[in-house]
Amino acid sequence: MTDLLYSEEEEALRAAVRDLLTDHCPPAGVLARTESDAPHGRALWKSLAEDMGLAGLLVPEEQGGQGASHREAAVVLEELGRAVAPVPYLTSAVVATEALLACGDGELLSRLASGRTIGALAVGLHTGPATGVETVRLENGTLHGELTGIADAAVADVLLVPADDGGLYAVAADAVTVLPRISLDLTRPLATVRLAGAPGRRVGDTEPAVRRALRAAAGLLASEQLGVADWALAETVRYLKERKQFNRPVGGFQALKHRLARLWLEVVHLRAAARAAADALSTGQDTDVTVAVAQAYAAPVAVRATEEALQLHGGIGMTWEHPVHLYLKRAKADSIAYGTAGAHREALSALVDLQAP
Amino acid sequence: MTDARELRGRTREFLAQHPPASTDRLDFLRARFDAGLAWVHYPEGLGGLGAPRSLQGVVDAELAAAGAPDNDPRRIGIGLGMAAPTILAYGTEEQKRRFLRPLWTGEEVWCQLFSEPGAGSDLAALGTRAVREGDTWVVNGQKVWTSSAHLARWAILIARTDPDVPKHQGITYFVCDMTDPGVEVRPLRQITGEAEFNEVFLTGVRIPDSRRLGAVGDGWRVAQTTLNNERVAIGGMAQPREGGMIGPVAKTWRERPELRTHDLHQRLLTLWVEAEVARFTGERLRQQLAAGQPGPEGAGMKLAFARLNQEISGLEVELRGEEGLLYDDWTLRRPEHVDFTGRDAGYRYLRSKGNSIEGGTSEVLLNIVAERVLGLPAEPRTDKDVAWKDLAR
Numbered sequence: 067m068t069d070l071l072y073s074e075e076e077e078a079l080r081a082a083v084r085d086l087l088t089d090h091c092p093p094a095g096v097l098a099r100t101e102s103d104a105p106h107g108r109a110l111w112k113s114l115a116e117d118m119g120l121a122g123l124l125v126p127e128e129q130g131g132q133g134a135s136h137r138e139a140a141v142v143l144e145e146l147g148r149a150v151a152p153v154p155y156l157t158s159a160v161v162a163t164e165a166l167l168a169c170g171d172g173e174l175l176s177r178l179a180s181g182r183t184i185g186a187l188a189v190g191l192h193t194g195p196a197t198g199v200e201t202v203r204l205e206n207g208t209l210h211g212e213l214t215g216i217a218d219a220a221v222a223d224v225l226l227v228p229a230d231d232g233g234l235y236a237v238a239a240d241a242v243t244v245l246p247r248i249s250l251d252l253t254r255p256l257a258t259v260r261l262a263g264a265p266g267r268r269v270g271d272t273e274p275a276v277r278r279a280l281r282a283a284a285g286l287l288a289s290e291q292l293g294v295a296d297w298a299l300a301e302t303v304r305y306l307k308e309r310k311q312f313n314r315p316v317g318g319f320q321a322l323k324h325r326l327a328r329l330w331l332e333v334v335h336l337r338a339a340a341r342a343a344a345d346a347l348s349t350g351q352d353t354d355v356t357v358a359v360a361q362a363y364a365a366p367v368a369v370r371a372t373e374e375a376l377q378l379h380g381g382i383g384m385t386w387e388h389p390v391h392l393y394l395k396r397a398k399a400d401s402i403a404y405g406t407a408g409a410h411r412e413a414l415s416a417l418v419d420l421q422a423p
Numbered sequence: 424m425t426d427a428r429e430l431r432g433r434t435r436e437f438l439a440q441h442p443p444a445s446t447d448r449l450d451f452l453r454a455r456f457d458a459g460l461a462w463v464h465y466p467e468g469l470g471g472l473g474a475p476r477s478l479q480g481v482v483d484a485e486l487a488a489a490g491a492p493d494n495d496p497r498r499i500g501i502g503l504g505m506a507a508p509t510i511l512a513y514g515t516e517e518q519k520r521r522f523l524r525p526l527w528t529g530e531e532v533w534c535q536l537f538s539e540p541g542a543g544s545d546l547a548a549l550g551t552r553a554v555r556e557g558d559t560w561v562v563n564g565q566k567v568w569t570s571s572a573h574l575a576r577w578a579i580l581i582a583r584t585d586p587d588v589p590k591h592q593g594i595t596y597f598v599c600d601m602t603d604p605g606v607e608v609r610p611l612r613q614i615t616g617e618a619e620f621n622e623v624f625l626t627g628v629r630i631p632d633s634r635r636l637g638a639v640g641d642g643w644r645v646a647q648t649t650l651n652n653e654r655v656a657i658g659g660m661a662q663p664r665e666g667g668m669i670g671p672v673a674k675t676w677r678e679r680p681e682l683r684t685h686d687l688h689q690r691l692l693t694l695w696v697e698a699e700v701a702r703f704t705g706e707r708l709r710q711q712l713a714a715g716q717p718g719p720e721g722a723g724m725k726l727a728f729a730r731l732n733q734e735i736s737g738l739e740v741e742l743r744g745e746e747g748l749l750y751d752d753w754t755l756r757r758p759e760h761v762d763f764t765g766r767d768a769g770y771r772y773l774r775s776k777g778n779s780i781e782g783g784t785s786e787v788l789l790n791i792v793a794e795r796v797l798g799l800p801a802e803p804r805t806d807k808d809v810a811w812k813d814l815a816r
Contacts (some may be wrong), residue, residue, distance in 0.1 A: 070707035318800035321795035338703035423683035
């Protein structure tokens with residue numbers, strides 16, 4: 067049976083990442099950054115990816131990585147979610163890396179693993195593992211077209227671009243135009259990528275690479291959503307113990323206690339679902355079903371947790387200065403990222419033979 | 424005596440001396456108790472060897488492989504899960520020796536006389552009175568929701584012995600002989616049509632003081648041992664995918680395409696996902712316990728299963744359409760144990776309504792999670808320092 071616990075090594079990794087984020091990624095800093103021209107935490111990325119070597123967790127040691135598994139990457143994502151950290155970990159160290167692992171491109175893979183190069187798969191963030199992808203035209207050896215909804219493209223050094231010949235092409239970021247969009251999630255901004263005769267190097271076939279990348283993304287996103295939900299619950303409980311109204315701590319009112327207890331229960335379930343997905347990705351056992359289950363469950367829980375956090379914080383929850391909105395926006399964007407809960411349920415209906423009428 | 428290898432050897436030796444095929448069932452169970460292989464974590468002489476509880480699995484596996492008879496824990500679940508640990512913790516030597524062996528072998532069935540019509544979730548408000556007359560207590564009152572009372576030889580009973588102190592302080596814990604004069608058991612018919620439970624009327628029942636468990640007035644504390652052990656018993660086994668309530672409805676969906684609608688499809692998929700996640704959660708809890716890291720997650724499992732069972736069985740009745748308007752059998756029955764997943768969809772729907780009430784209502788469990796797990800302030804108590812006799816009832 068699936069190992070659903072955290073190992074000692076995983077807990078040590080969590081502690082190290084959390085320490086770093088506590089020191090270098092406070093909510094006020096994240097908020098200030100989103101209001102600047104550079105929403106990504108470049109210095110934070112350098113510490114995580116280069117100094118701690120986390121960008122290479124999924125990459126084998128012989129290709130310059132850590133040779134760890136999705137279980138460790140999931141723990142990192144839990145902590146990044148808990149801090150709503152504005153770093154391209156999911157997009158570069160998971161999605162682009164998984165695509166390259168499918169293609170077997172060792173050179174680019176080791177550059178991504180080092181953290182010094184940031185990669186982005188040029189597929190819209192809303193795309194699920196079972197959905198078709200937009201492509202650009204390959205004409206006379208160069209790439210032409212426009213791709214929308216590309217997460218973290220603004221900081222990417224290399225884009226992995228699907229072309230109409232079925233190939234996946236590595237394209238240098240300075241060969242394309244990246245047009246930042248105003249995004250719902252300020253900490254994982256989207257951009258449109260325009261290619262006008264951009265040179266690209268074919269690294270492999272799009273279909274298997276994208277499928278593998280998006281499946282890992284959907285499965286591990288559940289761990290990020292767990293981190294987001296866990297923060298929302300913990301922060302709300304803390305606030306409701308302090309906040310007094312009607313001469314009592316607000317957290318003593320049964321109507322609110324029951325809502326928090328239900329939320330706690332959902333977070334407990336989400337933890338099991340996210341662990342199951344991370345373990346299934348690492349072992350290759352029953353992966354499609356487990357990932358679809360985790361993602362069908364995770365998104366509504368993370369959204370509800372942040373919505374409850376906002377409501378239960380009262381007026382302060384509606385302000386720009388309180389960080390709860392950063393989490394709400396992340397949770398809501400995550401509910402669309404890599405396939406909606408509905409899309410994953412749809413996938414399950416075929417996988418577990420519960421067919422539509 | 425803590426080694427798995429040694430215990431395996433001991434079990435095999437026992438099996439050699441008492442071959443299951445040629446040994447009478449009761450003789451075998453009694454001998455197993457006397458050999459300390461009944462519950463290895465109990466003390467020697469009381470069915471155990473003082474070994475770690477986790478080693479019971481070693482014994483059970485050896486015995487199962489040899490085709491040994493079991494003591495039917497479903498019928499004697501209340502004795503095993505609730506009475507035994509309480510007797511072990513609070514009983515006198517004499518009580519332990521008298522009660523534990525026939526309890527474990529199933530020769531004597533136990534029931535639990537706790538809940539009352541006026542004291543459900545607020546159990547400590549109970550009003551059944553026990554008045555001392557020399558070495559005897561005279562008990563009058565009414566209990567309810569007593570499973571196995573019609574089969575039971577003994578009952579664990581809590582009764583009020585001092586109405587002049589606050590409610591938690593005036594309770595005493597007894598062992599009641601169900602064959603005594605004044606004990607009347609009446610079946611309590613439920614919405615399913617069957618009577619799993621009973622009402623028990625206690626009229627001038629005389630209980631000798633030697634059958635008191637724990638000190639006079641200390642019954643609430645003793646009852647906590649019983650109730651904590653009841654909660655530990657929930658959710659112990661690994662389950663396969665579709666192992667619970669979701670199984671029958673998924674099967675119906677696959678076999679009866681003519682019943683499918685788009686609305687039901689969406690609800691079924693959502694519940695299938697929730698059932699699978701609940702299964703992972705139960706498995707994760709099991710792994711935590713096995714690794715010696717019990718988390719607070721157990722507190723929530725019953726809440727989750729109650730809601731899921733109700734939603735899934737409700738969906739199933741709808742899915743069956745015209746058949747959903749029918750019911751399998753309204754005849755009054757007295758099952759020896761509860762079978763949540765047996766019988767028809769309509770039965771499952773009605774029976775699962777009890778899942779959020781029995782063994783602690785969902786509302787009370789949510790309070791427990793909020794207060795003990797999340798550390799939120801307790802409900803204001805207006806009954807705390809008031810004598811029981813002055814409480815509004």
